Amino acid sequence: MTELGSDTRTKIAIREVCKTFETKKGRVVVLDQVDLDVRSGEFLAIVGPSGCGKSTLLNCMAGFEPITSGSIRIDGVEVDAPSRKRVFVFQEPGILPWFSVWDNIGFGLGKMPFEQKHEIVMRYIRLVGLDGFEKSFPSELSGGMKQRVEFARALAVQPDVLYLDEPFGALDALTRLEMRAEILRIWGETRKTCILVTHDVEEAVELADRVAVMTPRPATVHSVLDNDLPRPRSADQREFRALKDRVFEILGVRRG
């Protein structure tokens, strides 16, 4: 199915990536020979046991952490530093508490005439449904609204790639469901390449085109599962449950 509709060009090519940390207790091998291709415009989810190195992998892909060996290429170019072309969305929103919503969304836009900046900021405020809150400060917003500001700020710089590291982790269950639908809608409208790290297998199956399952540390990618279920997906569907069970099986979790 994927071959027909969407663009299957490789956006990010991860080849034999190893990452070790030197700590006081010695060297820790976190990533061991990770191979993974991320396709242009796809929504890829990465799941894996806690502490296996999902965030580390994402940090390396974003250029925050240097890799020990191997290569990560985006559009054929080796990643060596963070860039506005690929933006990280944090679990606890990284928006700045001393700036208004407007200033936060305009944070990454650099120098440009006010009119132009205002137009862009307002466009993304509308996209995430925060009309009327442009003058509010983060302390006046709910967790879900802060997360929306974070998304708007990331999207406003028009990145090719969004890295989402458990972006809904700090939210309550209800808001989390709402934000899942929201991120799908935004992804549908913008077609960015999205890479989502999550603990929540159901979240991964609901959102992603493909689910990459990682092994415990030292981590590698065990397998990548295609998910061709039509959207919107429901956890009640038989195929949905089957895919979820498959992921749990790979993770080594027995479910009754």
Added chain:
Amino acid sequence: MKLRSFLNACLGFAAFVGLWQLATHGNKVGDLPSPWMTARGLGQVAAQGVLWQNIIASVFRVAWGFSLAAAIGIPLGIALGWYPRLRDVVNPLVQSLRPISPIAWLPFAVIMFGGTALSSDLSAIFLLFLSAFFPIVTASTSATASIDQKYIRSARNFGVEGFDLFRRVVLPAALPQVLTGLRLALGIAWVVVVAAEMLGVETGLGYQVMDSRNALRMDHVAAAMVVIAAIGLLLDTGMARVESTILARRGVRRG
């Protein structure tokens, strides 16, 4: 609620004055002064006019010492917080000098500034500078070193660097703790000014305390103490007000 806390405070003061009155009942000038003698003494020194000169002298010295300490301490502290290598080299030194009471520097201050036209003023200001400098540096260092890495990372991610990073991220992130440090430093400087003025200068509230003691006017000593307390309270309230205005404007409410 406001009225309630005001009344509670009055209760505390009334109890204190009552006990004070009991303890000093029937005392004469030269003994421990009673509340009434203190109040009368306050009226006398206020009428003499030197009180105002002394207040101005003390406030002037504190203002100089404090401003210099802030002007040097904040940038230094931020630099120490930002560059771990620099912190490793400089911070142990700063932390070792910090416990030395500024008053202990007085002999050196006199040697350093002696012979200049404003020698006594300069040594007092130097002591006040020292007393305010260490809390300011320490607060600014830890404020900067403890900035949430998430903010720095996302700034890097969005290509915000250099002075822009400093102005839009580092400074506002460090600001609340720096302001707390400033407030603390001002309080300490006000405590130290009285001690600093007991030696070598002939103006200021500290001088007034010593001068009244030498004249055996204990009621004037107590009156000066009341003035010191009132101004200290005023300075602290002022700083707290400045602090909350600056932080409120940035939308950061202190919980």
